[in-house]
Amino acid sequence: MKSKRENIKECAARLFRQKGYKATSMRDIAQEVGVEAASLYNHIKSKHELFQELLLQMANLFTKGMNEINDSSYTPLIKLEKLISMHVKFAVEYTDSISLITHEWVHLEGNSLEEFTELRDSYEKKFEDIIKDCIDQGFFSPVNTEIALFSILSTLRWLYSWYSKKNDINPVELEKEFIHCLLDGLKKK
Amino acid sequence: MKSKRENIKECAARLFRQKGYKATSMRDIAQEVGVEAASLYNHIKSKHELFQELLLQMANLFTKGMNEINDSSYTPLIKLEKLISMHVKFAVEYTDSISLITHEWVHLEGNSLEEFTELRDSYEKKFEDIIKDCIDQGFFSPVNTEIALFSILSTLRWLYSWYSKKNDINPVELEKEFIHCLLDGLKKK
DNA sequence: GTCTATACGCTGATAGAC
DNA sequence: GTCTATCAGCGTATAGAC
Numbered sequence: 001m002k003s004k005r006e007n008i009k010e011c012a013a014r015l016f017r018q019k020g021y022k023a024t025s026m027r028d029i030a031q032e033v034g035v036e037a038a039s040l041y042n043h044i045k046s047k048h049e050l051f052q053e054l055l056l057q058m059a060n061l062f063t064k065g066m067n068e069i070n071d072s073s074y075t076p077l078i079k080l081e082k083l084i085s086m087h088v089k090f091a092v093e094y095t096d097s098i099s100l101i102t103h104e105w106v107h108l109e110g111n112s113l114e115e116f117t118e119l120r121d122s123y124e125k126k127f128e129d130i131i132k133d134c135i136d137q138g139f140f141s142p143v144n145t146e147i148a149l150f151s152i153l154s155t156l157r158w159l160y161s162w163y164s165k166k167n168d169i170n171p172v173e174l175e176k177e178f179i180h181c182l183l184d185g186l187k188k189k
Numbered sequence: 190m191k192s193k194r195e196n197i198k199e200c201a202a203r204l205f206r207q208k209g210y211k212a213t214s215m216r217d218i219a220q221e222v223g224v225e226a227a228s229l230y231n232h233i234k235s236k237h238e239l240f241q242e243l244l245l246q247m248a249n250l251f252t253k254g255m256n257e258i259n260d261s262s263y264t265p266l267i268k269l270e271k272l273i274s275m276h277v278k279f280a281v282e283y284t285d286s287i288s289l290i291t292h293e294w295v296h297l298e299g300n301s302l303e304e305f306t307e308l309r310d311s312y313e314k315k316f317e318d319i320i321k322d323c324i325d326q327g328f329f330s331p332v333n334t335e336i337a338l339f340s341i342l343s344t345l346r347w348l349y350s351w352y353s354k355k356n357d358i359n360p361v362e363l364e365k366e367f368i369h370c371l372l373d374g375l376k377k378k
Numbered sequence: 379g380t381c382t383a384t385a386c387g388c389t390g391a392t393a394g395a396c
Numbered sequence: 397g398t399c400t401a402t403c404a405g406c407g408t409a410t411a412g413a414c
Contacts, residue, residue, distance in 0.1 A: 004379095018295075019295065020209065020211060020295060020296070022209055022211035022212045023211045023296065025406080025407065025408085026407080026408060026409080027406090027407090027408095035379090035380070035381090036380070036381060036382080037408085037409090038380080038381070038382080038383095038409080038410080038411095039379070039380050039381070041408095041409070041410080042379055042380075043379090046408080046409080047407095047408070047409090103292055106207075106208070106209065107209070107212065143369075143370065144366050144370070146355075147366050147367065147370050148370065150344070150347065150351050151340075151344040151370055151371065154343045154344040154346065154347040155339070155340040155343040155344060157343065157347075158339065158343040158346075162339050166335075177333050177336050178336065180332075181332065181333070181336050181337065181340055181374075182340065184374060185370075185373060185374010185375065186374065189378055193397090214388075214389065214390080215389080215390060215391080216388090216389085216390095224397095224398070224399090225398070225399060225400080226390085226391090227391080227392080227393095227398080227399070227400080227401095228397070228398050228399070230390095230391070230392080231397050231398075232397090235390080235391080236389095236390065236391090237390095
């Protein structure tokens with residue numbers, strides 16, 4: 001059974017995604033939940049708390065997934081495949097919250113902004129290191145790792161929007177296509 | 190000499206990018222320009238007019254560029270290279286306004302929203318058709334054109350943010366790297 | 379826990395003096 | 397064209413009855 005608080009968070013995520021954080025009012029959220037705005041404050045402290053919780057939860061999920069994959073004994077190439085698979089999985093499972101990571105994080109304030117950007121930067125660094133390993137170990141031809149990272153991450157970040165347009169697509173199929181499309185171009189011939 | 194109106198638009202674009210459209214107030218813009226908020230209304234009709242002008246201007250630039258390239262007699266592969274080159278050029282030249290295209294267009298209203306999405310959809314369709322031509326004429330191996338389009342466009346859409354982080358990079362070099370990175374993976378071996 | 383009532387700051391925009 | 401003064405409306409959030 002979903003708690004009232006969980007329900008509020010889901011409604012908020014949906015609206016934040018559709019209209020943006022700043023353009024979504026507490027009255028909007030209340031209407032979506034089916035109560036008056038004042039009642040929301042029995043379950044949450046503020047609008048911003050709601051927002052930062054959504055964002056940091058996602059950032060922590062990605063960090064946890066990255067650490068598990070990175071600490072494994074897979075080859076770096078397999079690690080990249082696992083990472084892509086994780087992004088596809090999250091895009092399907094958390095379509096709304098995940099959109100906030102790409103678009104709305106600028107509205108974070110204070111500690112939560114700092115925490116978020118640290119998690120993100122550290123994630124990106126680990127991702128790039130794995131690409132470097134792929135080159136060092138002869139899986140990839142030598143490319144500009146920064147551009148390769150940037151290109152892969154950009155595509156993965158837009159996955160959620162693309163998936164919501166075409167949700168007739170089988171996630172397993174999607175994953176296969178993406179691994180092929182993002183990695184095969186980098187491989188040594 | 191820059192008109193006052195042009196100056197207001199530039200200041201607004203910078204702030205819309207940094208804080209988002211909804212979070213930027215007319216008083217913010219006025220401060221950046223160096224006047225009182227009321228004075229802005231001698232040059233513009235409303236905040237939204239300012240916003241939609243910035244967005245539609247960029248959308249029309251892209252459409253114009255696409256049409257010129259598409260109507261040329263280049264091979265589809267060269268057309269793609271020209272398109273990437275155009276994206277790099279615009280990302281360098283219009284860094285602020287271009288960010289609005291990716292992030293802030295949801296705040297468009299009425300006719301301007303309709304006009305914008307039509308321009309964007311038509312742009313994407315033409316882009317995909319060129320990719321299809323590349324496959325048909327044997328430049329690319331047969332791939333899922335939708336995913337290829339999506340992957341290329343996602344990367345190009347993030348160019349501006351990446352470029353603002355690393356503006357020590359030579360745009361000409363950048364262009365070469367991107368053409369290599371985005372197209373070589375698709376080519377027939 | 380939910381409601382109604384309300385505080386009060388900030389918003390986009392206008393009126394009218396200079 | 398720019399300013400000061402001002403408006404009506406909406407924003408988040410709280411107080412207190414039930």
